[in-house]
Each structure stands twice: as structure tokens, then as C-alpha cells.
Amino acid sequence: MPVYIARKLAFFLLAVLAASIAIFLLIRGAGGNVAAVILGKDATAEAINALAQQYGLDRPLFVQYFDWIGNLLQGDLGRSFRTNEPVTDLVVSRLSISIPLCVSGLILGLVIAIPAGTYSALNSDKPLGAVIALLSQVGIAVPVFWAGILLSLLFGVRLGWLPTGGWTNWDVSFWGAVRSLVLPVISLGLILGASLTRYVRSAVLDVMNQDYVRTARATGMTRMQALLQVGLRNAALPIATVVGLQIAELIGGTVIIETVFSLPGLSRMILANVAAREVIVVQSTVMLIIIFVMFINLIVDLLYGVLDPRVRLAR
């Protein structure tokens, strides 16, 4: 087990390093003269040089890279060019929206997908099993923002039960904040649930065809008992992997859903800063998100090792 953990940890660090270089080069390499872009067309050469000097943008790229990554490791994400606000402050103030949104969306997706996928795998001949498979097929084709628009049309405009958009902060009104998150979470959860249902269904189908399940059935267990006692632990592995990979998708969905419902979350901040060409803010925030996703995948990998001895003993 220690070897397994060490190997996964080393890969995690390598991945973070590679991603940071890629992001840095992508933003700095393709972005041209950062200072000139920020100041706009009418800026004088002196002003551009002054800004470049102030933020160290005139130094060689690799020096800037090590500077950035060194500060990042110490928790300093840099400052905004325009407002001089530390990026850390910008990010932290947005997390109270984005984290609850993302986590509740994921939980709702799993709450839908695990029972629905399992049921439709065990009852693929019955009408309800086929209906679930059909709904999940359709749900995969629905863009998350359209789901958001339709939900807000129904529950916000027609029925007037929930706000169609906007944000009430937690400290102003707890229930107000919850109410503004309900529709975004349902949109995210439904669409995520639709695609997860497919994976759960095929993982369960796969497990039910294995010899050990047949053996368990031969001892007199019903299909449900065999699944719960023998199958579930085996089906959990591919499902955990897919959930880990879906985190990246979920964050993409969060970006869009925050726009649909005008929630001032993390991804809206990135979007605004992309438009304003705030390269440091974008670069650091994007890197934080990537580290977060990679960290989740590291946890999934380690869980894999705990759940299944075959994985940690291989090679």
C-alpha cells in the first residue's frame, strides 16, 4: 500500500506541474504583450513599459513562471492589474456560492443515478427499466443551460415559487441563499444524473454477468441480494472512476449554470476576468480549479486501492 500511495502521489505532483506549465504557456505565449493588451490601443509605450515593470512582465518567461508557481505554493495567487485586489480574496468570496452549488449538484446527480441505474439494469425487460434508459438517453442530449432556462421558466415565471436568477448572500438571508440555489442545483443534478445513470446501469449489468454473481445466485440469493452482497463492491470501482472524471464536466456545467441564473460565483468571476484580460487572475484561478480536480482524482485513485486489493498489488 505505501508504494501504491507514493506512486499515485508522485503522479499527482507531476500532473500539477505539467498542467501549470501548459496553462502558463497557453495564456502568456498566446496572449501577446500582456501590458499592452491591458492598457488598450491608445496607451503610450512609456505607460506600457511602466506597467510591465511594475508587475515584472518584462522579465524572461521562465523567471515569471517560477515566480508565479513559487508564490502559488506559498498561497499567494497574485493581484489583479486593475483593482490591485489579491486574487485570493477574489476567489474566497466566490467559493460560498460555487462550492455548495457544485457539491449539491453532484450529490443530487448520484442520488438520481444510483437507484435509477441499478433498477434499469436489473429490470431491463420491464417497462419502467426501459423508460429510465430512454430518459437518461434524452437527458444526455439536453444542454445544461437549456434545462436551467426551462426550469426557471416553469418554477420561476409560471409558478413563481423560486427566483429566476440573482443571489441573496448567506449572511443576508440563509433561506434566501438556499432559494437562489435550488433551481441551479436541480438543473446541474438532473443533467449529471442522466449521464451517470448510464454508467451505473452498464457497471451493474457488467457485474451481474460475472461468475461470482452467478455463484452467489446458485447459493440461493435473489438478484438483489447477490448485487448488494457481492456485486456492489465491484460495481463501485468503475462508478468511482467515472465520478472522478465527471468532476471536470461538472465544473464546466457550473460555469454555464452560474450564467443562466446570474449567480456571482467563481466561474462568473473567471468569465468577467477573461473579458477584461486579467491574465494573472485567470491563470491563478484556473490553476486552482485544475489542482482541485486532480486532487479529487487522486482521492478516487487512493479509494480504488482501498476498495480493491487487485489494483494496489498490480505491477
Added chain:
Amino acid sequence: MTLAPTATPAKPKRRRRRRNLTLTIGIVITVAFIAMAMASFFYLPHNPNLPRIPDRLLPAGSPGYLLGTDALGRDIFSQLMVGARTSLMVGAGGALISLVIGTIAGLSAAAFGRMADETISRGADIMLSIPGMVTALVLAATIGSGALTTILALSAFFTPSFTRVIRSAALSVMQEDFITAARLYDRPTWFILLRHVLPNVAGVMIVQFTLYFAAGILTEAGLSYLGVGVTRPSISWGMMLNEAQQQVGISSPLAMWPGLAIVIVVLGLNLLGDGLRDVLDPKLARRA
């Protein structure tokens, strides 16, 4: 007891019929979608970008406007037709580039030894954990938005999945006896890959292309909805939804048509992909 023998043979037949139905629906929708996109080059009921203020916000079925007009009086149906063109170009373009790079990388990983395999596979793992939507935003910020940027972003986002799938398909083909035979004949590796491996992973490649064509349309719609994808005078279904929400509020029926178009086309391509998988890859079909 007497019922069992008759019930058993009936089952595969029904499954085959359902499989054919999936494939047929998929083909019909996909052909209609491509035909609509192609037709937009030759015929449009109206200029999709030309505002006609007196005709603004006409309901569907108004004379001359099949699906009505938007807040500026532009014809919805003409916009949908041009939007189909964008979806087709961006979705297919992104999937095609990913297919080419993914095939080269996947085959190389399968054929050129442990070092190549480790490098390519771990590289793909790293790329998979970078959220695609975020990458696309960064690209839009640095090289500007547009159809070409969107295609590039999709390729960066999809290539690792293609690489993984094609690598694992190629690895199982490499175990076959005819590969050993080809090696005994002292065929060069590139020859074995092109002559023996490629035709045997072609089915997987086609299925993967179809499914990611659909995923590309969804992602493009999302990016254009955010305003970092396609911009006018090009038209995208995602952009239309964004405009509908901004101009007249979401209660408008304008938000229906582009959304329905996306759902139908993506569903059609997914059904086509699933149907093709059943036909081309009997191993997988038996399981599902």
C-alpha cells in the same frame, strides 16, 4: 416449464429489432440535420442577420415566417438553418481533429513499447483532468473567440478520450495471432499498424467520432451561450438561446426552438453512435 423454450429464442429477436430502430432513428435525424445545414448554403427563407423591426416577435406560423421572428424581427427558421451549419462544422471539425491525433497517439502507445505507452497514457490522463470548459475560456481569452478557437478547444478537450479508447482497442488487436504472423514475416511496425491494426479498430473509431460529434455540438452551444464561442454574423443555436434570454426574458417561446434543435440533433447522433456500436462491435452489443 413448457413456456421456457419458446420464450428464450424470442428475446434476441426483440433486442435486434430495438437495435435496428435505434440505428434507423439515428440515421434519419442525422441525415435531416446535415441536409438542413447543406441546404442553408443554397436557400434561406430570409436573411438571418437582417433586422425587420415592423415584423418583430411574430409568433410561429405567421405568414412567411415558419417559426416566427426574434426581438429584432429576424427569421427564426433561417437562423436555425445557419445554426445547423455551425454545429455541423464545429462538432465534426473538433471530433475529426481529435480522431486523427487520437488515432496516431493511441496506435503509437499500443505499438511502440512501455515507455511510449506510459508517456502517452499519463499525458492523456493529465489532459483529461483539466476541465474542458475552462480550457476553452482561456483559449477564447488569449486567441479570441470564434468558430476556429472553438474547434481547437474541442480538439484539446476530446483528444485524450480518443487516445485512450483507440489505444485499448489497438492493444487487444495486437494480441491476435495474425499480428504475430505479420511480425514473423518481418513486416515493419508502421506497416502492421496500417495494414492490420487500423482496419480492426475502425469500428471503434467511427463510434467514437459519432459520439464526440454530439458532445462537440453540446459544448459549442454552451460556449456560444456564454458569448465566447461563435459570434454574429455566424449564428449558433447556443448564441440564439443567449439572445432570447437577454432580449425578451426567458418566458419567450424563442428559447424553445434552438434548445429543441440541440436536443434532437444530439440525441440523433448519440442513437446513431449506439446503433453503430451494436453493429460494428458485437462484443459490446452482447453485454448491453
